[in-house]
Amino acid sequence: MGITLEPMTTTTNTADATQNASEPKDTPEREWTNPLRDPRDLRLPRIAGPCSIVIFGVTGDLSRKKLLPAIYDLANRGLLPPSFGLTGFARRDWSEDEFREFVKKNVQEHCRTHFSEDTWTQLAEGIRFVRGTFEDADAFERLSDTVAELDRDRGTRGNHAFYMSVPPRDFPLVAKQLSNCGLAKSDSDAWRRVIIEKPFGHDLESAKRLDTVISEVFDEDSVFRIDHYLGKETVQNLLALRFANTMYEPIWNANYVDHVQITMAEDIGVAGRAGYYDGIGAARDVIQNHLLQLMALTAMEEPLSFKACDLTAEKTKVLSAVKLPKDLGAHTARGQYAAGWQGSHEVVGYLEEQGIDPDSTTETYAAIRLDVDTRRWAGVPFYLRTGKRLGRRVTEIAVVFKRAPHLPFDSTATQELGKNALVIRVQPYEGITLRFGSKVPGGTSMEVRDVSMDFNYGSSFTESSPEAYERLILDVLLGDPPLFPTTREVDLSWKILDPIEEFWSTLGQPEPYRAGTWGPAQAAEMLARDGHRWRKP
Known part of the structure; x- marks a missing residue:
């Protein structure tokens, strides 16, 4: 399949070419680039800035087989900042060390890139765990404290994404809890984003109700509805x-x-x-x-x-x-x-x-x-x-x-x-x-x-x-x-x-x-x- 290409001027040495005396030794040569690529990708990869991600439902299949390995692979490709934070929220009675072992096990089993101990060590330093249920307001206060600690100690600068890897019936409850503990709203200095897995409702009426609840908590441009296809x-x-x-x-x-x-x-x-x-x-x-x-x-x-x-x-x-x-x-x-x-x-x-x-x-x-x-x-x-x-x-x-x-x-x-x-x-x-x-x-x-x-x-x-x-x-x-x-x-x-x-x-x-x-x-x-x-x- 062909790709329409556009020229870009660069400087190359053509020592074997016969040159006009009036021309410089180094003459411009056309290099072809793909205009459909993100222009930031032509010279530098797209690297996330200081931030963290909180995963609700972190012990589920989606998280174990897709989300955790994807986060590791991004880190392994150098696309996450060194200070990146990862917080799991679940009912399990785990210490942070036990949660780190859980993450490591699933990353090793399902990651796409090779497993590097150096990458893992850097990522593991930013891993946190909060035990609780979605009905537990105190658990969300502990989550707020954990996020603040990441801002203070890891330099995540208030930029946090919340991944709802949970049944749709739990979306409104989690959103309201995040709002109640002050974690939902972005400001001029930091962003907050929510990632919602399908299905987006059961029919049009329920989709509108869900959207109403989510939009009361998060700005529209902060809501990301995942369709992995x-x-x-x-x-x-x-x-x-x-x-x-x-x-x-x-x-x-x-x-x-x-x-x-x-x-x-x-x-x-x-x-x-x-x-x-x-x-x-x-x-x-x-x-x-x-x-x-x-x-x-x-x-x-x-x-x-x-x-x-x-x-x-x-x-x-x-x-x-x-x-x-x-x-x-x-x-x-x-x-x-x-x-x-x-x-x-x-x-x-x-x-x-x-x-x-x-x-x-x-x-x-x-x-x-x-x-x-x-x-x-x-x-x-x-x-x-x-x-x-x-x-x-x-x-x-x-x-x-x-x-x-x-x-x-x-x-x-x-x-x-x-x-x-x-x-x-x-x-x-x-x-x-x-x-x-x-x-x-x-x-x-x-x-x-x-x-x-x-x-x-x-x-x-x-x-x-x-x-x-x-x-x-x-x-x-x-x-x-x-x-x-x-x-x-x-x-x-x-x-x-x-x-x-x-x-x-x-x-x-x-x-x-x-x-x-x-x-x-x-x-x-x-x-x-x-x-x-x-x-x-």
Whole structure:
């Protein structure tokens, strides 16, 4: 994939070149730089200033497997200040030394970069622990004292981020406790920021209530809503693909695009998340946030810049232009996985999972058709699907193009020829695949078959891709919000999903599908009605 480049003047010695007597020995030579990179990255890395982060729910899976390793990896890459502070808030009866050992163990197990004792020693000096519950006002007073101590002894200068790695029902309580002990408000000399994990509410009404509570405590520009998919390199590369290459933009519209499929498939079941997942379901868990954000980035117009306000403006236009199908029964599908085989392992169905109500109507598979009512996308359906216990783990955006208007071949020469497609693979094998027709070598006849051309991050770059949480946590500490959904985006997403959820609530039990397959029959029928079929990733 090409990148449009701009020249930058530097001075280099060209001793072997024949020079004019009137010219200096050292002549300017053009060096090419990528304009999509943050200009601060061209010479110096983006390093956070004096600050700390407080993690609520620090003993949970997200913190152990993602947040703590990401913080260590940022420190190991030299992107955190030497005086950085990390405070854990939890019920455990731990000393600070015991908490440090907990952090070290999880960092060693899950960090992306090599483990360095020097980095760990420096980071460990700023680690603190506060024992308490969210209802305990005294615990938050102890947290306030701990934060003040970090300011005094570590030089964090009053700059603190609060990460709510907790169930959404606890967001309002934690926010009010932070307000009561004076930790929530920024001032001219120091900032306070809050990081909120999805889901942002259960529906539009609850999202608005949550936003009201949070906005009473924190300023709007201090609220960072995490969607970790937006931190993935491949998602960001979608912007480079579209706007740094002249070959794609002319065909990125209804004149050439037949339809778009956005898929997030998982091969696991609820995996110990029964308490969270049952009653939430696949659509609220994934479509409302991850997939609608991916759709917005795929469909949006070129932003004026890559600043937060400009990216948000274009994503908001897409979400505002979304139209639901008139017949929700024909153009949505939901399912619930039944017992089957996942690879070589036999697995139980959703209703047999520990902690799941045997009469549950929660869907583990959801697929919907949406239309974007703009000049660029008029008549192009966007199909979004997600599910658990599917054929394999994959997330991708597939832009499927229309067939050529005329094929000057015998029918037998192209009988297996499909539609051209550009597939952006978000995970697990990040990259881009272009599918097109090519002549079969050998023989004298013109036989055309589909072939694929692949770009793979792992083989194309020597640098390893940072984890999404590394990028997002650093952006919070820098106060740089381009990759975070705004309140308006969250509200529009719920406006799209709420009518679908209301319709599904009248249908009773979702259609079962066997574990290890690609979902219920009604999902395939949904596309067949439009003359399409799902890609097999």
